[in-house]
Amino acid sequence: MAEVELRGIVKEYGAVRVVHGVDLTIEDGTFCVFVGPSGCGKSTLLRMIAGLEDISGGDLLIGGERVNDQRAAERGLAMVFQTYALYPHMSVRQNLAFGLENIRMPKSEIAARVDEAARMLKLEPYLDRKPRALSGGQRQRVAIGRAVVREPKVFLFDEPLSNLDAELRVSMRGEIAALHRRVGNTMIYVTHDQVEAMTMADKIVVLRDGRIEQAGAPIDLYNRPVNTFVAGFIGSPRMNFLPCKVTGHDADGLTLQDAQGRPLRAAVDGRTVGEGDTVELGIRPEHMHPDPEGYPVQVENVEQLGGESYLYVRTETGVALTAHLSGQTGLARGGRAFLAIRPEFAHVFRKDGTALPRLRLGELEGDTRT
Amino acid sequence: MAAIVRALYEGAFNLFEKPMQMLQYSLGAHRMAWVFLLPNLLIFGLFTYLPILLNVWYAGTSGDRILLGERDWTGAANFATLLDCGSYLDPNTCRRDLFWRAVHNTGWFVVLQVGFMILLSLIAALILNRNIPLKGFFRAVFFYPVLLSPVVVALIWKWILQRNGVLNAGLDWAGMPTVNWLLDPSWAFFWIVFVSIWANMGFYVLILLAGLQSIPSDVYEAAEMDGTPAWRSLLRITLPLLTPTLLVVMVLSLIRAVQAFDEIYVLTGGGPGSATTLLIQYIYDVGFATRPRQFGLAAAASLLMAGVLLVLTLLQLAATRKRAEDG
Amino acid sequence: MRKTLAVSALALMAAGATQAQELRFMCYQDGAECDAWAEAFQSFEAENPGTTVVVDVVPYQAIIESLPIQLEVGEGPDLARITDYGGLARFLLDVRPMVSDPDLIEARYGPSLAWARVGDNAPDGIYNIVDQLTATGGFANATLFEQAGVEMPGPGASWADWAEASRAVRDATGVDFAMAIDRTGHRFAAPAMSFGAALFNDEGEALVIDDGFRSFSEQFVAWHEDGTLARDVWAGAGGGTYQDAAGEFINANLVMYYSGSWQIGRFGRDIGDAFDWVATGAVCGPAACTGMPGGAGIVGLNRTEHPEAVAKLMEFVARDDIQAQVLAQTRNLPANAELQANGIAYQDVTPEVAAALTAFAASVPDFSDTAYALQGYQFNRAVYTNIPARLTQAIVGELSLDDALARLEQDVADAIAEAR
Incomplete structure (x- = not known):
């Protein structure tokens, strides 16, 4: 068990810098998820922690000890790969035992650990099979088992579920979460899927272009994204953005005006913006709902899923918005609709993309329809 | 256009x-x-x-005529002649001692040439598969001899090994005793094995390199995370995963070693004596080089060899199939 | 107009069909033999209007490998220039019944005519006209002898004399090799006969391993062991492969070289005035002083559709004046007895070449009957190719000499049995 600390971690390939001085502390026992679009450096960061990539600059501490120059195996980590990376010529049992044989563990103890991991991961019937005789989910469980038997200080997962189908992904998600609860180790998990991040993480680290955009608890990231990137990345469907002008502010928030001069309110701290500044108002699809007093839009498409509905609309100024409604709706394609944009749900971002602090959180105020 | x-x-x-x-x-x-x-x-x-x-x-015929109609049908007589031996281990007890010398030579040649070639090709491939400087250059160096015609290969080495050749000139310059490499039976045999390895190993290095590169790198990363020492990674991961490729290489090189002829014929002419006479050369000698031509005997010898090659080819097919299944 | 042309063309062709004969002559040359014959055939064509001779110049390899196969399947030229009379005997045309003066040809070419009278061929048939008599014999590097201060063995010197003198020259001058003998049974046979080998049994079949053959074989192996003979030549190859040492001689790296008269032209050209060399003629053994005769000659082939024309051409080829004219250009030894007696006025030759030609020509009459018999023996190739294969095994120690000789005898017997 250990805390993982990154201090100014840099990765360079020749003259190209792909990770720009990352500082991050992952507390002991935390399930930490690195999330971001492809090419954001999340896998590179994980592989540097694992020891599979050299660290070009900065310090990596595990359990308070600087491990930059230690080989992967010496760092006391175990990794689960996206492609499982099982030894194809070995049986499941041999796959699980291989790493333990490397450290010359007594045979009886290896057997005990393998059996325990197999029981925990329900692999007992497959112990003598080769990986090619297993399904994707079973292979992934073997890969996890291989990490488990080594009883590492930290587990590393590199997009472990992306090769599985959707249904299996959900159940494996549960298994990994259960594993974390049971062993309680620090886990670092890389994914590009924000749903995985939201559902599993104690702490999410959003990365873009080799930099941390925001790190924190999932719900904090949802509620208080620090910029448009995090706001757009966390939450599904994406947050809607509406270009506005500041027309004034008071203790309750900002007064805004869209391109057609229609007034809007946002419960944010507007002291750092001035009248006439261009800003973007952000509103999550699930926070917009029909309201006769609301903002007028043209309905371009409706998706009825029975328990929920999606509205794809366009404002009079031509901005595309999405609304996520619970239940069913009578609105039809081509019709006109009015959607409420309530101040306590509104986010406001400056021209440089950074967010203004929210004064009220509608999410915490109970029913959104009052 | x-x-x-x-x-x-x-x-x-x-x-x-x-x-x-x-x-x-x-x-x-x-x-x-x-x-x-x-x-x-x-x-x-x-x-x-x-x-x-x-x-x-x-x-199944005898005589030195070419037209089958003018040849005498003798049934299995040619095979009986070839197989007439006191002991197959001692060619001197055989009626056709030169055939059995050729069989023995071919056997030793195949074992030594294939054994050392696979070992050396594997080492070369393992080294070339790493990130060493001038990798492309060294790959080309190993593959280049494969592009040469066997006759050119033999002439190059004849030029090196002959009495006044480059090797002896070097030895002489270094103050070491010179050897008439191709006139001593043991040395001549050593050199035909050496030269044919030199001429052919590039091909197998290439196949083994392809085999090495088809091993997913994440398996090595997993091994790295498992704290696998390099030698254990080689023995327990690389070699097992390379086995199908090695099998193909082995059978291919076996077949080619049994068929070895051109570079050896040009380099030593099968000599000194019969020290480097292999099966194909025996067949050529009996059927075409010595007079009268004994086509029947040559044909019988080549059928015996074809039997051996057939077995090897079936092995190769089996190996390829296994590789396809494993892949 | 067009019609008349066509008609006259037809008429011409019809006339040609009855008269014009085209003879195809497959020819190989060591030097300029085919060119000289092509020139000579112009006078033949002038004398015999309607007959044309087409000379196809091919490599020797084609004569050895392609021609026999063509003949076996009933194809091939009307005439050819060959050396293996025994092997091709059954394809040769007997022109005796068609020539005007067979007795003259018999008188001029008697010994070499016998070479083709083998197998089922007529014992008095005329099958071949030899235009390049060859004789085996030695060459010595006179300059090396001079430098070493060793006296060169004279005419009638023995193999032992030459071995001793050559070793002395080699040791004094520091060249690599004392003696070398071409790697073929044809060259080996001459000293073997000089040591008393009979080669043939009473029925006229080769190969008999007698005391004479055995004693030269022992000497031969011993000379390889003590370095008198260049090991590279015989041990440098396997099987019956032919190998010579002319290169070493030309490079003045070899004191005494036993080869044959066909090397004269090459030595004259390649050695130039780099050093002085002489032909030693035949070298003697305890029993005789014989070399091996041999030679290329022109033969008619019995598959021809124009046997009369072939016979006419053969008679032309045999004529004293034509032989003298051609051989003067090709600088070959004559098989024609008249020319042997009177000599040939060779064109543009150096004194060394002229002396060598004379020396070889002078040695021929002394060649033993066995030598002629072997040259005329139908299965002589079996002897020539198996001797190097087996003797080399004894030289490199693969077989004892006794075993090697026993194997040799068996190999030749097997090969002859196969061919019968």
Whole structure:
């Protein structure tokens, strides 16, 4: 068990810098998820922690000890790969035992650990099979088992579920979460899927272009994204953005005006913006709902899923918005609709993309329809 | 330009479409397959199967005439002559001692050449598979001899190994005693093994490199995370995963070693004495070089060799199939 | 107009069909033999209007490998220039019944005519006209002898004399090799006969391993062991492969070289005035002083459709004046007895070449009957190719000499049995 600390971690390939001085502390026992679009450096960061990539600059501490120059195996980590990376010529049992044989563990103890991991991961019937005789989910469980038997200080997962189908992904998600609860180790998990991040993480680290955009608890990231990137990345469907002008502010928030001069309110701290500044108002699809007093839009498409509905609309100024409604709706394609944009749900971002602090959180105020 | 080519190409197809349709209509789709197979069957029949049949026939005849009608049918007499031995381990007890010397030489040659070539190719491939400087250059160096004609290879080495050759000049310059490399039976045998490894290993290095590169890198990363020492990674991961490729390489090189002839014939002429005479050369000597030509005996010897090659080829097919299944 | 042309063309062709004969002559040359014959055939064509001779110049390899196969399957030229009379005996045309003066040809070419009278061929048939008599014999590097201060063995010197003198020269001058003998049974046979080998049994079949053959074989192996003979030549190859040492001689790296008269032209050209060399003629053994005769000659082939024309051409080829004219250009030894007696006025030759030609020509009459018999023996190739294969095994120690000789005898017997 250990805390993982990154201090100014840099990765360079020749003259190209792909990770720009990352500082991050992952507390002991935390399930930490690195999330971001492809090419954001999340896998590179994980592989540097694992020891599979050299660290070009900065310090990596595990359990308070600087491990930059230690080989992967010496760092006391175990990794689960996206492609499982099982030894194809070995049986499941041999796959699980291989790493333990490397450290010359007594045979009886290896057997005990393998059996325990197999029981925990329900692999007992497959112990003598080769990986090619297993399904994707079973292979992934073997890969996890291989990490488990080594009883590492930290587990590393590199997009472990992306090769599985959707249904299996959900159940494996549960298994990994259960594993974390049971062993309680620090886990670092890389994914590009924000749903995985939201559902599993104690702490999410959003990365873009080799930099941390925001790190924190999932719900904090949802509620208080620090910029448009995090706001757009966390939450599904994406947050809607509406270009506005500041027309004034008071203790309750900002007064805004869209391109057609229609007034809007946002419960944010507007002291750092001035009248006439261009800003973007952000509103999550699930926070917009029909309201006769609301903002007028043209309905371009409706998706009825029975328990929920999606509205794809366009404002009079031509901005595309999405609304996520619970239940069913009578609105039809081509019709006109009015959607409420309530101040306590509104986010406001400056021209440089950074967010203004929210004064009220509608999410915490109970029913959104009052 | 492209349009013209395209028009011609399509025109050619249209030209064939009608007659082919009519042919298919009259023959049925099933028999149509034979129409497409026919050209190949004819070529194979004429240049492969017919000569094999003729070879079998020749093996059952004696005399120095070429026309089969003028040859005497002797049945298995040629095989009996070849196989007439007091002990197969001592060629001197055999009626055709030179045949058995050639068999023994070929056996040793195959074992040594294939054994060392696979070992050296594997080492070379393992080194070339790492990130060493000038990797491309060294790959080219290993592969280059494969592009040379066997005769050129032999002449290059003859130039190096002959009495006044480069090697002896070097030894002389270094104050070491010179050796007449190709006139001493043991040295001559060493050199034909060496030269044929030199000439052929690039090909196998290439196959092994491909095999090494087809091993997913994440398996090595997993091994790295498992704290696997390098030697154990080689023994427990690289070699097992390379086994199908190694098997293919082994059988291919076995077949080629049994068939070895050209570079050795040019380098040593099978000498000194019969020290480097391999099977193919024996067949060539008996059938064509010495007079009168003993076609029947040569044909019989080549059939015996074909039997060995058939076994090796079946092994290769089995190995390839296994590789396909594992892959 | 067009019609008349066509008709006259037809008429011409019809006339040609009855008269014009084209003879195809497959020819190989060591030097300029085919060119010289092509020139000579112009006078033949002038003398015999309607007959044309087409000379196809091919490599020797084609004569050895392609021609026999063509003949076996009933194809091939009307005439050819060959050396293996025994092997091709059954394809040769007997021109005796068609020539005007067979007795003259018999008188001029008697010994070499016998070479083709083998197998089922007529014992008095005329099958071949030899235009390049060859004789085996030695060459010595006179300059090396001079430098070493060793006296060169004279005419009638023995193999032992030459071995001793050559070793002395080699040791004094530091060249690599004392003696070398071409790697073929044809060259080996001459000293073997000089040591008393009979080669043939009473029925006229080779190969008999007698005391004479054995004693030269022992000497031969011993000379390889003590370095008198260049090991590279015989041990440098396997099987019956032919190998010579002319290169070493030309490079002045070899004191005494036993080869044959066909090397004269090459030595004259390649050695130039780099050093002085002489032909030693035949070298003597305890029993005789014989070399091996041999030679290329022109033969008619019995598959021809124009046997009369072939016979006419053969008679032309045999004529004293034509032989003298051609051989003067090709600088070959004559098989024609008249020319042997009177000599040939060779064109543009150096004194060394002229002396060598004379020396070889002078040695021929002394060649033993066995030598002629072997040259005329139908299965002589079996002897020539198996001797190097087996003797080399004894030289490199693969077989004891006794075993090697026993194997040799068996190999030749097997090969002859196969061919019968």
